[in-house]
Amino acid sequence: MKVAIVGSGYVGLVTGTCFAEVGIDVMCVDIDKKKIENLKNGIIPIYEPGLEEMVHRNTKRGKLQFTTSIAEALEDCEVLFSAVGTPPGDDGSADLQYVLSVARDCGKHMKDYVLVVTKSTVPVGTARKVKAAIQEELDKRGVSIPFDVASNPEFLKEGAAISDFLKPDRIVVGLDSERAEDLMKSLYKPFTLNGHPVIFMDIVSAEMTKYAANSMLATKISFMNDIANLCEIVGADINMVRKGIGSDSRIGNKFIYPGIGYGGSCFPKDVKALIHTAEDFGYELKVLKAVEAVNQDQKSVLFNKVMKFYKGDIKGKTIAIWGLSFKPQTDDMREAPALVIIQKLLDAGAKVKAYDPVAMKEASHTLGDTIVYADDQYDALIDADCLLLVTEWSEFKFPNFKIMRKLLTQPVVFDGRNIYEAADMKRNDFTYFCIGIDTTK
Template sequence: MNIAMIGTGYVGLVSGACFAEFGSTVTCVDLNANKIERLRNGEISIYEPGLDDLVAKGQKSGRLRFTTDVAGSVAVADAVFLAVGTPSRRGDGHADLRYVEAAAFEVAKALTGYTVIVTKSTVPVGTGRRVAELVRESNPAAAFDVASNPEFLREGSAIGDFMRPDRVVIGCESDRAREVLRELYRPLYLLETPIVMTDLETAELTKYAANAFLATKITFINEIADLCEKLGANVQDVARGMGLDGRIGKKFLHAGPGYGGSCFPKDTLALARTAQDAGSPVRIVETVVQINDRRKGAMAGRIMAACGGSVRGKTIAVLGVAFKPNTDDMRDAPSLSVIPALQDAGAHVRAHDPAAMREAGPLLPGVEWCDDAYQTAEGAHAVALLTEWNEFRGLDLSRLGASMAARVFVDLRNVYRPEAVRGLGFEYSSIGRQ
């Protein structure tokens, strides 16, 4: 089958490369000519393990190509996926649909035969209907259906999530559209992947509901961690005791500095705004948004407390600035709150991240960027672990401490065992543990 993927950002590029791996012919379209030229030359602008190899394989096979030609790509496509950005709109927190609507208008002008137009971007309920209206207004003679096929890709694990998903959600209302999309996802039938067929509104809401629930789990265990510190309990043991309950599950029960990234912050806020407008507010989600925002700001205070209450004139070594490991995504990363607060309090911050330093540099002025964890710690009065990259999980702490001005270790991801770190002469603090 022929696919046109409108947008070559994270979702569009990963989805396009994976569909090509499944055997479809995929044309990824972007109006940014420079970006398209770089992709043709194998230059991937995002960090995602395995993506560069998958893109190269797709191009070599001839099943994956890149172009700025919207009309030519849409004209031969059986399905057109809209995978453009839907950032939070300034002022009110609603999803900004300007890019979706602009893409729908361009697609409408190029339709020549029956085509399924699929929203892959995370969009508010009602967007599919709006896209259909725009297409009909722009091209009354067009033969098309609109479908919703939300993505559930985790940054750092996106290829595996696409190739071996827990489920595929498809919202559409015609048998013809269902057959097209079933054929596209036919390779997953061999794995007996559940295909959840719904109407448009249900598919659109499912994505928001899923992300909001996961964000709620993170926020819940973070609040339990704070309670553990007051009561002398261990949040990791509490999380294990909870997670072994099959009704709850162990995933997303890891205490830390708060969630960030491209999805949870904007999707929880968008869902809260949509619910308010519908007259059915989701108070739990509203509270999750507020608590998470406050938590990220409070993490700098924990580092200051570990340093005796003040970091003025001190050097703080920060390990990891991306919002999670295996990505260079800095969107709403806790480091964007923690590091400026430390700087405002008079600290000099040195930092290292295996992938995100190029992205982080313009966002965190004044930070001294280092080549590895050990260089970062030289002369530091404290080390703060913000992102649990694998290379930070097995550090030689004796070597780390030997070059530090003071042996203070603040573990905001609970990577290390307290007794082991303290046994090496460190003052150690973590989340939800004594």
């Protein structure tokens, strides 16, 4: 079978590469000429563990190809996946201009039946708009070509995208035709041999499932951050509370870690978009509004601790930052809490020296030369007045405390991810702050 994947970003490139890996002929499309040129030359635009070698392997054996032409990709193609971006518009709603542009391109260039599958995260009702856009172009051409639309939201996690795609918990597919169901069944067969289900449903429910999943995860994070802040006030230890509640199987111990707020390309925009969809239908999602408000505040928690420690004056201080990406194992800086924290530090007159194992190049597109980029994690500490741990990369988990103490002008650590133990830090003579535990007592 031959498939086209339109949009060669985090989702499109991983999807295309994983389909190629199981033997499907894949043509990846993008409007970004430079990106496609680079991909043809084996240069991967994003950091995603395992992706580079898989792209190289499948390009070499001819299973994975790249083009800027959707017309070329549609040649003999039975299924086209649309994996373009759906960024938030000014009012928080999902901006569908890229999704609908792909739909129009399909209508302009398709010659035979094609199943157009939306993989992007899109609000309910989008499939209807995609169908109408394709039909409008076919009508303009005065041709009658059969096609189906389907919704197949993607649940992969950046940093673990390959294994999430190859071994998914579940695959959700919304559709309304038997032909589309047969195609999707055969396409996903290699990924479901070990019993993971493809859950077929109507299109609207599939579109809703993706937003409900991300909103539930964002809710867990904001709930724990809210409880963490209360723990600090009442003298409880959030790490103990987390263990205490996580052992209840109804709650579970995943995704209940306190921190400095969620970021990334999905949770912030998807929570906003779902709130917006509800409003469009005259309903108020009160829980999600609170989730978002808590998250906004949480991004300032580490900065507030710094200001409190320095009695409101950090002018001229040099602050070291470990970690910039919104989470480990990715270079994605979209909505990263680090950006909010750094801006606040700079506005208050501090200098920032940061280190991240992979995201510094990406971060420099936003931060430019407003901060200093360190050569390694210890270089970031030279003459710095304190350290802020922002992203929990593995290499930060067991640092050399002796070297840290020597390099920092004062041994002060603000840990935004609770990766260190307060007792260890005390033993190592650090003044230590974290989330959800009052370490000053």
